[in-house]
Amino acid sequence: MTDRTHDRMSGPVVERRGQVREGSTTDQRLLDSRGPTDWVHTDPWRVLRIQAEFVEGFGALAELGPAIAVFGSARTPADHPHYAVAEEAGRKLVEAGFAVITGGGPGAMEGANKGACEAGGISVGLGIELPFESGLNQWVDKGINFRYFFARKTMFVKYSQGFVVLPGGLGTLDELFEALTLVQTQKVTSFPIVLLGTDYWSGLIGWLRETALAEGKINATDLDMMVLTDDVDEAVALMVAAREDRWPTPAPKRPE
Template identity: 65%
Template sequence: MTEARFDDLTTPRPTTIDKRRAEHKDPARLSSTTDQRLLDSRGPGDWVHSDAWRVQRIQAEFVEGFSVLAEIPRAVTVFGSARTAPDHPDYATGMALGAALAQAGYAVITGGGPGIMEAANRGCSEAGGLSVGLGIELPFEQGLNPWVDLGVGFRYFFARKTMFVKYAQAFVCLPGGFGTLDELFEALVLVQTGKVTRFPVVLLGSSYWGGLVEWLRHTALDHGVISPKDVDLIHVVDDVEEVVAIVERGFQDLVER
């Protein structure tokens, strides 16, 4: 068995924490990630033969995620940039959102990293709510932020994405980059195709998100690749209280179904 195969199939990873912090890895030492090695088709032929065994690792990530998160209270997943500094206005907005959701009785789920994720976790935790972080193995941005009360570490993006959706009643996106856009559009596809129902998708910050929504409402819609009702799946707001109101309406619709 090669060293690379041994690393992928048997080495420990950050697992569940409860009021504890995952170990931070030295980014310089993490030359590749499990996702990268799984998806990279190049390399020695013996690497291919280990793919079937990786199914057990993938299964273990799903099982752990399901078992740890199954009994959390109703929750909202919050996305946003990991690059947002604590002195940026968006960080303050993230804290206010986390606190408001906690006060409304929701746990807050984030990717567990810095920036907006940290802000939402911090606001929730300081307001007495349950702050959840779902970390991911990356060559950078390692470990969970210090405001995560309950955390799970993942090596596979697709397992982690399932947990973001399965245990949340809504998605809220603050300003963010490719990762935030990825999660936003994945959520929209799931709602559009009926894979999840009664699932509000809220964009907080019209000055940031307005251009994207206008592109969808005009360019994409005029091109015939989406329908008017698809654009209506998105709520664009500037007020934290309005976010909570939208989330509450969605939750009540779900209860009354």
């Protein structure tokens, strides 16, 4: 007969034999403020923090409506042409009926938020805790700050109908290739991705075509997932066309 004298319940988890952890209960650690605070940093507690981030994000953005994410470098100075392009993109997306979502930081993100805010639209910032950036830029009207990159990424993809990608660094590339992978694997559909800045992005497109495609690592159709342009109006038009494909305007009813 199994010896159950050493069984221990830790919440929903059963511990037996060598897996039994001696020590205080969860209630005791919760109520005894004199105890150590290491429990705050354990993986089970992180699950609750992760859950909270998803709940906050879903709750804040559920009624946002059609939105476009604009990505770009946090290091773009306010007097740089890329900043002006970001500002123009934010403004014209709002004029086309979209909310604008950025990472909420400085640089190109700030430019897009500024354009959206000054155009009277909804300017959203999804920030992330980083050791070298602090807070959301002043043009964010609705902001959420995340601890976890993956929770933040989910919000970008779930609540954006497309990506406009300005020149940027590793963070921008991370978001770009995540979106491309989701489109390639058909996790998201009707999801246009526009690269703004032909001089900046042509080298990347060239490498994908001449190396990755040439060696059979991607398909030719994968390159069609991106549109490369310098024209903000073209970028916005592609977003509008995708929105109409997703939510076509109902045909007018015939008079009875």
